[in-house]
Amino acid sequence: MPRNQHQQREQNNFWKGDAADPDTGRDRARRWFPLPTVCCECEVAPATERHHLDGNPLNNTNNVLPVCRRCHMRLDGRLETMPHGPKPKPPKPCRECGKPWKPLNRGLCNACYLRWWRAQR
Numbered sequence: 001m002p003r004n005q006h007q008q009r010e011q012n013n014f015w016k017g018d019a020a021d022p023d024t025g026r027d028r029a030r031r032w033f034p035l036p037t038v039c040c041e042c043e044v045a046p047a048t049e050r051h052h053l054d055g056n057p058l059n060n061t062n063n064v065l066p067v068c069r070r071c072h073m074r075l076d077g078r079l080e081t082m083p084h085g086p087k088p089k090p091p092k093p094c095r096e097c098g099k100p101w102k103p104l105n106r107g108l109c110n111a112c113y114l115r116w117w118r119a120q121r
Contacts (some may be wrong), residue, residue, distance in 0.1 A: 023056030026050075033064045041071035051075050 035047045045068035053063050065075075073079040091102035094109035097118075101109035108116060 023057075025052075025059075029057065029064050033066065036065045037066035039071050040065050041067050041075070044068075046071065 029050045029052070031044055034049055035050070037046060039047045041047045047066040048069055049067055049072045051065045051072050052069045056063070067075065070079070073082070076091050091100040092104055092107075093099065094101050094104065095107040096112040097109060099109050105113045106116070
């Protein structure tokens with residue numbers, strides 16, 4: 001074997017296989033599986049991550065799915081448990097007509113504000 005070629009995978013004396021650290025498995029997946037241009041799940045967003053189907057990052061053969069961030073979080077179950085921040089407040093009613101409107105301008109909906117603005121000119 002030429003001197004500049006490294007022994008890869010099982011032929012390497014330092015190969016740990018499944019005894020390796022999970023971060024090592026993720027690094028292997030990054031090296032061995034290049035990302036395609038689109039997500040394999042939604043087929044719209046660009047693929048930015050690799051999802052291990054069985055959750056074990058050490059067995060990378062037929063276990064890696066290139067996905068976008070949103071699909072990865074959905075597949076892992078993290079999207080449903082993620083807090084989505086405070087709920088939006090319901091729109092306040094217009095002080096003239098009482099119709100709920102957001103955003104209010106001087107407490108008026110758009111139609112009432114335009115009527116008020118034209119009367120001011």
